[in-house]
Amino acid sequence: MSNDATSNAGAPCPSCGAVPAARFADCQAMWDQLLAESFSNFAYARLHRAIVDAYSLQHPDPYCKSAKSYAAHLTGICCAVEHGDTPEVNAAMQRWLSTNPELDKPDVPVTRGRLTIASVIELRVPSEITAALEVWFEDVWRAYEAQHGVTREWIQRLSAADGGTGMTTA
Numbered sequence: 001m002s003n004d005a006t007s008n009a010g011a012p013c014p015s016c017g018a019v020p021a022a023r024f025a026d027c028q029a030m031w032d033q034l035l036a037e038s039f040s041n042f043a044y045a046r047l048h049r050a051i052v053d054a055y056s057l058q059h060p061d062p063y064c065k066s067a068k069s070y071a072a073h074l075t076g077i078c079c080a081v082e083h084g085d086t087p088e089v090n091a092a093m094q095r096w097l098s099t100n101p102e103l104d105k106p107d108v109p110v111t112r113g114r115l116t117i118a119s120v121i122e123l124r125v126p127s128e129i130t131a132a133l134e135v136w137f138e139d140v141w142r143a144y145e146a147q148h149g150v151t152r153e154w155i156q157r158l159s160a161a162d163g164g165t166g167m168t169t170a
């Protein structure tokens with residue numbers, strides 16, 4: 001991807017398809033802003049981790065290059081959508097990945113969701129932000145349907161190995 005943001009101003013992102021809102025040069029500029037807001041704005045705080053997962057899964061190059069980071073983002077978004085807030089599982093996942101397990105990198109889908117960061121970046125009302133983020137997460141997770149099986153398997157394995165992470169796997 002080009003670092004020369006000005007030359008592509010207003011053009012849809014080649015990775016996620018987001019059309020930048022008027023005040024942004026490109027998708028990366030929206031991402032910089034959302035990241036900053038997710039650290040400082042209470043409305044985003046709880047969802048910070050899933051925000052990173054959703055954006056990364058829509059930008060697999062560069063964020064899901066290794067099987068390791070891909071697996072971390074897949075399990076992160078799965079936890080956010082299917083289990084609510086489960087920091088224990090994400091922590092268990094990090095511990096497991098830090099042991100460099102043998103992982104086959106699942107395929108990355110060509111279509112990675114209809115909704116993008118553009119659907120949340122202009123919102124200012126906390127309840128609207130939270131709702132829009134959750135719809136975005138669900139949309140990204142749905143786009144990765146082919147990987148639902150392997151992702152749920154990882155989570156189940158981690159929950160079992162961790163001796164009860166406080167979450168229930170249905």
Ligand SMILES: [Zn+2]
Nearest residue numbers: 013016018027
């Ligand atoms: Zn993008």
